[in-house]
Amino acid sequence: MQSIEFETRLQDGVIHLPALYRNWRDNRPVKVILLAADHESQTTPLDATQRLCAILEIGRLCAAAPELDPRSTDEIIGYDANGLPT
Known part of the structure; x- marks a missing residue:
């Protein structure tokens, strides 16, 4: 199955193909995923x-997200041996 992606606006409930x-x-x-x-x-x-x-809400959402990697930064x-990031 071929996959295409495009952005459009609905017009009277119709999606027009490019x-x-x-x-x-x-x-x-076709399979349509909207x-x-x-x-x-x-x-x-x-x-x-x-x-x-809006910024504070984003911060609340990020703070509530689960920790996926427990390692320190x-x-x-x-x-490396010289203290430079690898």
């Missing part, structure tokens, strides 16, 4: 308070 793929024959079997944005794009700029709240980077 011109490159419009020559595909009718009734060709990824939609969690929320609509912000149309007005955020003020300083809204930006701060020094162990992860690794150093």
Whole structure:
């Protein structure tokens, strides 16, 4: 199965293929996986308070994420005999 990726906007419930793929024959079997944005794009700029709240929320989400690698940063980077990162 061939895989393509493109971004578009729904128009009356229809997703149009890019011109490159419009020559595909009718009734060709396809599998459609639709990824939609969690929320609509912000149309007005955020003020300083809204930006701060968004940054703090990202920090809360990161802090709540599980630790996947228990090694220290020094162990992860690794150093050679001269103390330079390897």
